[in-house]
Amino acid sequence: MTAGSPVLTLRNVGAFYWRRTGYLKKNRFWALRDISFELHQGESLGVIGRNGAGKSTLLQLLAGVLRPDQGSLINHGAHVALLSLQIGFVPYLSGRQNAILSGLLLGMSRQEIEKKLNEIRDFSELGDFFDQPINVYSSGMKARLGFSVAFQLNPDVLLIDEVLGVGDAAFKEKSGQMMREKIRSEKTIVLVSHSPGTIRQLCDRAVWIDNGTTRAEGNTVEVLERYSEFIKNKEKPG
């Protein structure tokens, strides 16, 4: 794929969840109503919105976990993965075994994962702990392992939710820095946040969603300006 060509195209996408509201009763809850934007090869796209705007649902749609119920989402052939920590970790298994399991869940083959195990161990800085059961890990160590797996498996499009950097302070800095590098590199990234600062710092373009609807798309500075204005007006009493 060449830089700039579309990777994902969303046109008037909507998605709902079923909510059980009583005995044999169910309701549709529309988490997304009308989302349109395009993700291009090599760009870092920031998605900004308030809590409950539909950001998590949008990530699930992009990751292929949910399918749109209206509109269309076209994937132009990319492997999209959510950078989440500790996907499918099983207690009492070693870090290595959990890395393999996570990798398989992220859609890699066993052979591909085996090739990357050394990099995953080095990046996670777990040392000898890599071959010990993860129930002896601190929560920071688990996060490091999960982050390293998702990071080293290198999908075409990386979806990142909010928090940059995980684990203890030193690893936080390292992972944050690695992610910034990745975001600034040729990598295609979607970064979801409710903080304009992170997005201004890292993203080429931005999309603002509110109440499940695209409110603005385009240049980061312009979109963030409109978002800030909207927030300011909301906060004003009356």
Add this chain to the structure above:
Amino acid sequence: MLAKNHLQLITYKAYADLRSEAAKTIMGFLWWILDPLLFMGIFYIIFGLLMKRDTKDFIPFLLIGLVTWRWFQNTVSHSANSILGGRGLMHQVYVPKIVFPLVIIITDLVKFTCVFSVLLLYLWLSGFALNPAYLSLPLVLMVQLVLIVGLTLLVAALVPFLPDLKFLADHILHMLFYMSGIFFAGSSIPERYQAYFYLNPMANLIEIYRNILMHGAWPNWRALALIAGLGGVLTLLSSRLIAWNDPIYPKWIPQ
């Protein structure tokens, strides 16, 4: 069809779950044998000693029924919540939902293999020798597996939409436990009820196992073919049902 990566995922996840389960206890893998032995020990004490019946060879008769029944009951019961139990995963990565019950089918198959080996050992030691009818044993085991897969997938497919079904399924299994001829032979019930008794596939299978293992008799081929057909149809329909609902499960199951 499942891709190669998904097959690797299923087998590795089954391996991981088994390892993890074994590591939780001090005796680990031994529990796969000990647990059913203790379970069977209870029935041995009650029915073999306290309520001793005049039936010849009642203990092997009872154990064959219990071991093969437990495989059936455990798998169906364990997998009822399997798709629901995958909620943490299915909201983070795309996983074909059929993976969840298939993992349970494999882990329970591995455990059954251990127990069944012990059962065979016990039978050989107590004088029920290998015989030509053993040649049909792999086929009978396959037929039971197909039946288990069919029912397991059906229950797993429906429980996310009808969670109450899980309770119902457990009670139906409990009822079948007493109606599958584990404690009595089909020939011992009144003749006019026998036709109904043999409508239950597990009752037929248990009798077939006993005939092979204890009497060296060949299976009832017609019953075997019918059960295989039933299992096959159920497997086909249920896996279609799960595939068809694949994008709908994450919408139904709260995170």
